[in-house]
Amino acid sequence: MSLLSAEGLVKDFGGLRAIDGLSVSIDEGELVGVMGPNGAGKSTFFNCVSGVIPPDEGSVTLDGTDVTGDPPESLAHRGLVRTFQDTRELETMTVRDNVRLAAPDQPGERTLPALLRSDSMTREEEAVRRRAEELIETFELDHLADEYSSNLSGGQRKLLELARTLMLDPDVLMLDEPFAGVNPTLTREIADRILDLNAEGMTVVIIEHELETLTELVDRLVVLQQGRLLVEGEPEAVLEDERVIEAYLGGDAE
Amino acid sequence: MSALDRLPSGRGDRALIAGVACLLVGGLFALTPLQAQLPSALYVFVEVGITFVIYGMLVLGLDLQYGHTGLVNFGHVVFFAVGAYATAMLAAQDSFAGTALGYPWPLALLVGVVAAALLGLVVSATSIRLRDDFLAIVTLATAEIFHSVFVNFEGVFGGNVGILGVPRPIAGVVGDADTRMIATILVIGGITLITLAAVTRLTEAPYGRVLRAIRADELVTRSVGKSTIVYKTQAFVYGAALAGLAGGLFALYNGAVAPGFFTIQVTVTIWIGMLLGGAANHRAVLAGLAIIMGLRLVSRFGLSVTPVSGDVFAAFRLVVVGLILIAVIRFRPAGIWGDPQELGVDQ
Numbered sequence: 001m002s003l004l005s006a007e008g009l010v011k012d013f014g015g016l017r018a019i020d021g022l023s024v025s026i027d028e029g030e031l032v033g034v035m036g037p038n039g040a041g042k043s044t045f046f047n048c049v050s051g052v053i054p055p056d057e058g059s060v061t062l063d064g065t066d067v068t069g070d071p072p073e074s075l076a077h078r079g080l081v082r083t084f085q086d087t088r089e090l091e092t093m094t095v096r097d098n099v100r101l102a103a104p105d106q107p108g109e110r111t112l113p114a115l116l117r118s119d120s121m122t123r124e125e126e127a128v129r130r131r132a133e134e135l136i137e138t139f140e141l142d143h144l145a146d147e148y149s150s151n152l153s154g155g156q157r158k159l160l161e162l163a164r165t166l167m168l169d170p171d172v173l174m175l176d177e178p179f180a181g182v183n184p185t186l187t188r189e190i191a192d193r194i195l196d197l198n199a200e201g202m203t204v205v206i207i208e209h210e211l212e213t214l215t216e217l218v219d220r221l222v223v224l225q226q227g228r229l230l231v232e233g234e235p236e237a238v239l240e241d242e243r244v245i246e247a248y249l250g251g252d253a254e
Numbered sequence: 255m256s257a258l259d260r261l262p263s264g265r266g267d268r269a270l271i272a273g274v275a276c277l278l279v280g281g282l283f284a285l286t287p288l289q290a291q292l293p294s295a296l297y298v299f300v301e302v303g304i305t306f307v308i309y310g311m312l313v314l315g316l317d318l319q320y321g322h323t324g325l326v327n328f329g330h331v332v333f334f335a336v337g338a339y340a341t342a343m344l345a346a347q348d349s350f351a352g353t354a355l356g357y358p359w360p361l362a363l364l365v366g367v368v369a370a371a372l373l374g375l376v377v378s379a380t381s382i383r384l385r386d387d388f389l390a391i392v393t394l395a396t397a398e399i400f401h402s403v404f405v406n407f408e409g410v411f412g413g414n415v416g417i418l419g420v421p422r423p424i425a426g427v428v429g430d431a432d433t434r435m436i437a438t439i440l441v442i443g444g445i446t447l448i449t450l451a452a453v454t455r456l457t458e459a460p461y462g463r464v465l466r467a468i469r470a471d472e473l474v475t476r477s478v479g480k481s482t483i484v485y486k487t488q489a490f491v492y493g494a495a496l497a498g499l500a501g502g503l504f505a506l507y508n509g510a511v512a513p514g515f516f517t518i519q520v521t522v523t524i525w526i527g528m529l530l531g532g533a534a535n536h537r538a539v540l541a542g543l544a545i546i547m548g549l550r551l552v553s554r555f556g557l558s559v560t561p562v563s564g565d566v567f568a569a570f571r572l573v574v575v576g577l578i579l580i581a582v583i584r585f586r587p588a589g590i591w592g593d594p595q596e597l598g599v600d601q
Contacts, residue, residue, distance in 0.1 A: 050477070052473065052477075071476060072473070072476040072477045073476045073477075073479050073480055073481050073482070076476075076477060076478055076479030077479050081477065081478070081479075082477060084473075084474070084477075088471050088473065088474045089471075089474075090466075090467050090470035090471055090474060090475075091470060091471075091598060092466065092469065092470045092595065092596050092597065092598045093463075093466055093467065093470055093596075097463055097466070097467075100460075100463065101463050101464065101467050101475070101478060101480075102478040102479070103460075104479055106460045108459040108460035108461060109459075109460045109461050109463075109464055109480070110461065111456065111461065111488065111492075113459075114455060114456050114459030114460070114461040114462075115452060115455050115456060117455060117459070121459060121460070125459075125460060128460075148595040148596070150595060150598070151595075164478065165478075167478075168478060168479060
């Protein structure tokens with residue numbers, strides 16, 4: 001049974017139909033890549049699924065529950081978390097606070113325990129600190145832990161965003177261009193982390209332009225064009241598909 | 255957990271201890287025959303000091319809204335006014351005009367705080383989902399609407415005269431003027447310090463981390479599972495409630511409220527104090543407020559040493575204070591003690 005599925009999604013922006021009857025289904029534990037030329041509707045698909053914008057038509061189902069139009073915070077509680085194409089760091093916060101923030105259901109995030117400095121808050125916050133330090137260390141950001149995230153390089157920001165996301169321990173991780181603007185070494189590193197997470201059972205969906213890395217990484221590729229599903233299947237087969245070649249090389253230049 | 259871990263620590267708890275100490279000493283002056291002598295030269299300083307500690311609650315509330323959460327509230331004075339009017343109308347024994355219901359003052363004060371919080375809730379329910387600048391416009395408009403209502407509905411709010419005959423609990427028990435001033439500044443100052451302790455605890459906890467995250471990027475904060483609307487509403491309502499508390503205390507200290515006490519000038523002073531000291535830093539915003547109020551106070555004394563008329567001097571004074579503020583913002587855009595990186599201000 002699919003863990004995440006989108007049925008007949010439609011989204012218009014003014015006169016432009018960004019996605020047009022798109023249906024995609026993702027099984028538990030899968031590692032799926034979403035590709036397509038610019039304007040194919042990849043990010044809009046992500047936005048509709050992750051609750052950033054509600055679709056005009058169609059439905060989104062997560063683990064058997066209809067979550068169409070649910071806001072991102074409620075989807076995060078259900079285990080679906082995403083990153084953004086243009087890394088959105090909380091630039092006015094330190095690396096440490098960026099990661100700690102994402103810890104779910106903190107007693108200290110409610111007024112009374114915070115005011116009374118309750119034992120449960122102190123205890124939970126200690127656990128959050130430990131978990132955050134572990135993640136920061138895993139992503140080799142420990143020397144930057146006290147830096148404001150605005151001081152980080154593009155690649156470091158991608159790592160931080162990933163670390164912050166993992167603080168939520170999601171079931172479904174949606175990554176919007178995790179390798180964009182990242183040097184090859186770091187790309188390899190991020191790819192390895194994604195593989196590790198997937199091996200541990202996390203379902204991962206990736207939008208990426210960096211085709212070489214993407215095809216090496218994923219089990220299945222979904223190709224979009226003009227808001228519709230063009231082709232889907234195993235990476236090798238998809239890349240040899242004439243329609244894909246046409247879309248990338250023969251269609252409008254990017 | 256050992257006893258040592260439970261001992262108060264950190265800035266918030268020092269403020270709490272200082273606040274309780276102030277309340278106790280103030281209470282001692284108010285409730286015992288103990289008397290204080292105040293040199294007449296210092297009288298004006300204590301008077302401005304009382305206004306400062308009342309405005310202190312306003313700036314702490316505004317900083318919770320703007321400094322920590324990024325909510326732009328240009329009508330902060332309205333919550334101050336609503337708290338003051340609600341307290342005054344409920345507690346007043348006999349007003350020249352307007353409502354005087356004669357309830358006990360503690361109840362009236364409580365209602366004042368609740369009324370301001372409720373207004374905060376209404377404003378946030380209508381506007382907090384909108385963009386920052388819309389909230390700014392809505393709050394500014396709300397303040398203007400209420401100001402007009404207070405002036406024009408004479409039967410209820412007493413028009414330009416306002417509500418008179420509000421009981422003054424401290425003046426009621428302390429006959430001597432000097433002792434009364436000292437007791438008042440200690441009691442209200444104590445409450446302001448306790449407020450400081452409360453907002454410090456709130457913002458140092460994970461709660462404050464969520465507020466700062468909302469200020470930085472609301473969508474990211476939602477994407478990691480935080481219901482930002484709830485937090486924004488809470489921050490706004492808490493700020494409004496603090497302003498209501500300040501208003502209620504002002505009414506009970508001053509013995510009267512009138513529209514003239516609640517002009518946009520109050521909002522402007524609070525904003526300047528916050529930006530001057532450095533938003534998102536509780537002690538800095540209080541210090542900034544002290545600086546702007548202090549500058550205005552000290553510059554008054556300049557009249558006796560300058561060979562110009564009072565009018566010219568008053569205009570000149572505004573220019574000088576304005577230039578000092580421009581200089582500070584030019585060279586310290588995040589405020590004197592503000593952290594430019596935390597506030598995202600380019601140096």
